[in-house]
Amino acid sequence: MTADTTPPSAHTFAALRPRLFGIAYRMLGIRADAEDVVQDAWLRWDRGEQSSLQSAEAWLVTIVTRLAIDRLRAAKAEREAYVGWWLPEPLVELDERTPEAQAELAGELSVAFMWVLERLAPEERAAFLLRQVFDHDYSEVAALLGKSEAACRQMVHRAQQRVQQEQPRQQVGRDAHRSLLAKFLEAARSGQPDAIQALLAENIELVGDGGGKVPSFLEIVHGVERIAELYWGMLAKFPGQVAYRGATVNGEPGFLRYVNGKLESAQAIRTDGSRITGIYAVRNPDKLAGVPQTLPA
Template sequence: MEEQARLFEQHRSLLLGIAYRMTGVLAEAQDVVQDTWVKWSRAELAKVRDARAWLVTACSRQALDVLKSARRRRESYCGVWLPEPFHETTEDGGPVAAGVDESVSMALMLALEKLSPAERAAFLLHDVFGHEFDEIAVILGKSGPACRKLASRARAAVQAARPRFETRVEDHQRLLEAFLKAAYAGELQELKSLLAESVEMRSDGGGKVSALPDIMRGVDAVARFLVGVMHHRPQAHEGRRLVPCRFNGAPGILIHEGGRLVTALTIDVEAGRIQAIYAVRNPDKLRGLEGV
């Protein structure tokens, strides 16, 4: 059992990364990893040829089951749904690379929501985690060519929903800091200069705290809204504390008011402007970032 536990811990962060990208909810991903451990602890280690392949297969199948039921719940979600912020580490428990990781970005996670569970699994396992299609075929219970088609369809849908772009982490950080400074200072024109004309803002309150009821679009509407809630709202300045935190593969900011974490905020950057703003406010989705 000691060797079994060692092998599982060696792959725990990999399994959590797969489960999170599959489900978009950290709590569900952690449950998937725990269920995988239960199954692994009952396996006969002498009969396992490849521990990593065994664990990835079990984890992926469990995540697929969770995703299928979660899709029905999200149809009745109150307001805009955003993925739970993911504060990721490497397989040895260390910090992730300092660059921008598109494989877990808010934009990609939202694009993945439009895929079928099988398409999502095939795309993630092949394009993100580098598995061959014959391996994916075993996991999904389909043929290799069928899995190739699933991944191809998913790739096309993801690219159509969110074209890939390169952003230097320094530019991302600079724009995030400038954005917050302008919004809190009430500098409307400065804030507008940082936003793309087609900027979109999403906020997820889960029906538990105030948030936008729908996606807000357009530089003027978004800028005026942000100045209203971050400059003119008195609560925004009471005990305010801004904590830099890398989550979902990019720099973000944790906003504390009155001694508690109220918002995890991050942005998408394209062509030197802020293209999208994501504000997670649902208290249930902020628990994993408390104490960060």
């Protein structure tokens, strides 16, 4: 048997990499940017002196968070000039993962949740994620951000209020989410507006992201009838060419839509358990590069 010559520092980093990517992706919403941040952290880790560190995890989380804050600040101007609404690049899986992996992915990763995070300032977003999602103590958050505990508590409190106001927290089981999605896809395939409307909440919103690369909505779409008409209209416009494929989108049941066998969008839904309250449709091709471009068998 060949001896493992990988240095212990590389094993340590590999073990922490999923957590580091999770922080970077939730901060930035773009897979490549998150991977760049993690790679930069690795280079600093590999060149540094690890033996003097009290906690490898604390050091790496600090580096990744600060790099992500800097990158998000730089990206803010670009996102303000973005054509239409900005949604995160979806993380799409066509096959079900193990329950353990699914739970790790789904923890506050949904497109709906990240859509709300875009309203937060970079440091506020970091403080909120580290405390509420990754369960760091306020003393750790304060040391990481170079601020007082009181300031961090205030940032997290403000962020929590903003998130709760824009997306009230509702515990919806995965089976209920999947069941409602299946009914919605069946209705969308049928082209019957009434069947689609029956599954939509009165306060539903539809957010589209085309990034100026493809046609999409420049305003948030509201209204049960209008949104149902959009899905019915696709079948009318492309008879026999529209296909839906269920997928896991950011850890939750979602779907891909294909037109004439080619990927048109990746869509995530938000639900209260009985009706769909939000639909988030990513159409920008730059954000769909990691998704199967042709209809899978």
